[in-house]
Amino acid sequence: MTPTTIPEFAILGHPNEGKSTLVSTLTEDDTVRISPFPGETTVCRTYTVTLDGAPLIRFMDTPGFQAPKKTLAWFKEYTGPPEKIIEAFILAHEGDKTFADECELLGPVSQGAGIIYVADGSRPVRQNDLAEMEILRLTGLPRMAVINCKGGSEKHLATWRAEFRKTFNAVRLFNAHTASVKDRLDLLAALMTVDPEWKPALTHVVTTLNAEWHHRLRRSVEAIAELLRFALTHTVSANLGKEEKRGAQKESAEKKLAKRFEAELQKKERETRQRIRSIFRHSLFEVNMPTGSILQQDLFDKRTFKLLGLTQKQLATAAATCGGAAGAVIDLAAIGHSLGLFTIIGSIGGAASALLGERRIATATISGIPLGGQKITLGPCRNLQVLFVLLDRILLYIRLITSRSHGKRDDLALAVEETALTDGGVSRHLSTSEKKAFQTLFKATGTQDTDETERALAEIREILIAKINS
Ligand SMILES: Nc1nc2c(ncn2[C@@H]2O[C@H](COP(=O)(O)OP(=O)(O)OP(=O)(O)O)[C@@H](O)[C@H]2O)c(=O)[nH]1
Numbered sequence: 001m002t003p004t005t006i007p008e009f010a011i012l013g014h015p016n017e018g019k020s021t022l023v024s025t026l027t028e029d030d031t032v033r034i035s036p037f038p039g040e041t042t043v044c045r046t047y048t049v050t051l052d053g054a055p056l057i058r059f060m061d062t063p064g065f066q067a068p069k070k071t072l073a074w075f076k077e078y079t080g081p082p083e084k085i086i087e088a089f090i091l092a093h094e095g096d097k098t099f100a101d102e103c104e105l106l107g108p109v110s111q112g113a114g115i116i117y118v119a120d121g122s123r124p125v126r127q128n129d130l131a132e133m134e135i136l137r138l139t140g141l142p143r144m145a146v147i148n149c150k151g152g153s154e155k156h157l158a159t160w161r162a163e164f165r166k167t168f169n170a171v172r173l174f175n176a177h178t179a180s181v182k183d184r185l186d187l188l189a190a191l192m193t194v195d196p197e198w199k200p201a202l203t204h205v206v207t208t209l210n211a212e213w214h215h216r217l218r219r220s221v222e223a224i225a226e227l228l229r230f231a232l233t234h235t236v237s238a239n240l241g242k243e244e245k246r247g248a249q250k251e252s253a254e255k256k257l258a259k260r261f262e263a264e265l266q267k268k269e270r271e272t273r274q275r276i277r278s279i280f281r282h283s284l285f286e287v288n289m290p291t292g293s294i295l296q297q298d299l300f301d302k303r304t305f306k307l308l309g310l311t312q313k314q315l316a317t318a319a320a321t322c323g324g325a326a327g328a329v330i331d332l333a334a335i336g337h338s339l340g341l342f343t344i345i346g347s348i349g350g351a352a353s354a355l356l357g358e359r360r361i362a363t364a365t366i367s368g369i370p371l372g373g374q375k376i377t378l379g380p381c382r383n384l385q386v387l388f389v390l391l392d393r394i395l396l397y398i399r400l401i402t403s404r405s406h407g408k409r410d411d412l413a414l415a416v417e418e419t420a421l422t423d424g425g426v427s428r429h430l431s432t433s434e435k436k437a438f439q440t441l442f443k444a445t446g447t448q449d450t451d452e453t454e455r456a457l458a459e460i461r462e463i464l465i466a467k468i469n470s
């Protein structure tokens with residue numbers, strides 16, 4: 001590897017130790033094949049991390065060692081030029097079934113890839129492992145050991161470390177199922193210590209990936225800002241037929257419209273989640289809450305309001321500073337009302353009063369509207385709590401998505417316990433000045449002050465970046 005080429009690493013190890021899992025996590029590629037049964041990977045496969053179409057770093061997934069002791073015996077007897085040992089081994093064993101996996105897995109190393117050797121530190125060190133370590137020592141190539149305690153236990157860790165220190169340039173503990181982005185970048189940075197020649201290329205990779213992570217957070221926060229703006233400005237309209245103008249039929253038409261508004265807001269929320277999911281490159285994992293847990297609950301469900309968003313007291317204070325406080329505070333007891341969030345304290349009784357922005361249109365002047373018809377517009381939502389509930393839900397989603405390793409293949413639909421959320425979300429812990437930015441947004445969208453709306457959203461984006469990073 002030279003500084004002008006992109007870094008390449010072959011992930012080697014015994015079968016079923018978590019090699020493919022490591023590749024998947026490091027490359028954030030959830031198409032890598034992983035299986036609980038040894039022998040899943042039979043041929044080398046290259047996974048390249050690219051950014052804007054440009055390759056940054058490559059990892060080669062390889063099959064596990066099958067005949068380490070026999071391979072080691074050959075390596076020990078080898079007397080040719082030391083730098084040709086791998087090539088000579090492959091040449092000597094081409095077509096030999098006993099060494100098919102060894103020939104395959106050593107291929108990328110013979111092409112100049114750096115070595116990352118993976119071992120499950122939760123089991124004892126065996127003779128085969130020592131043979132594999134010794135083979136890699138005899139290659140004379142720079143190598144790092146990654147201890148992936150996949151069984152969870154660290155009982156044998158000290159022995160593993162001691163063995164690795166004898167023959168490896170660096171040893172790192174890394175759990176491919178739970179690694180954070182920081183863990184991943186730290187691992188890549190640690191590879192610089194293995195061979196000084198790798199340093200310039202790896203510095204570029206780490207710096208670029210770090211910047212890319214921040215860019216992803218920015219894009220996510222953009223998506224959230226869009227969602228909040230949508231929630232506070234969206235309207236739905238319908239033309240009422242002549243017979244729907246009054247009484248029960250009118251009420252039913254209004255309810256239909258309210259349902260449509262709810263459905264459109266929920267759709268927007270789902271789209272925002274999908275956007276975030278794809279920003280973080282997840283195609284298998286989804287935060288899909290089981291019945292009764294908060295993310296799958298109806299956004300307008302009573303329980304959502306109890307668990308997330310502001311407390312009733314916080315909400316009353318926040319709403320008071322928004323002016324028109326009564327219209328901004330939700331009556332928790334009334335959420336079950338058929339018009340959901342449009343049922344607000346201070347509204348005049350009856351369904352019609354819950355429709356904000358009702359417009360009666362002179363039928364004669366509007367084409368397409370039946371004679372004697374009426375256009376009703378529902379929205380925008382003037383409920384401060386909706387803003388905070390939406391915010392908490394999407395921040396929760398981001399937290400779960402960003403903390404998920406791409407190499408983890410179980411619990412692909414994550415179940416979040418409702419009890420884990422009884423502390424409320426982020427919004428309850430916002431400082432007064434942070435809360436003020438949301439109140440400003442709420443007020444500005446209410447008065448249709450677009451400049452102030454944009455200023456508030458810019459401030460909110462910064463607050464959110466800080467929250468996500470904390
Ligand atoms: N709990 C846990 N399981 C892991 C971890 N890493 C890997 N596994 C599991 O271990 C099994 C083997 O993982 P693979 O990544 O397929 O192992 P491999 O070394 O590529 O295996 P072969 O291709 O057969 O050589 C899979 O069931 C993984 O989900 C980990 O960090 N924690």
Ligand SMILES: [Mg+2]
Nearest residue numbers: 019020040041
């Ligand atoms: Mg594999």
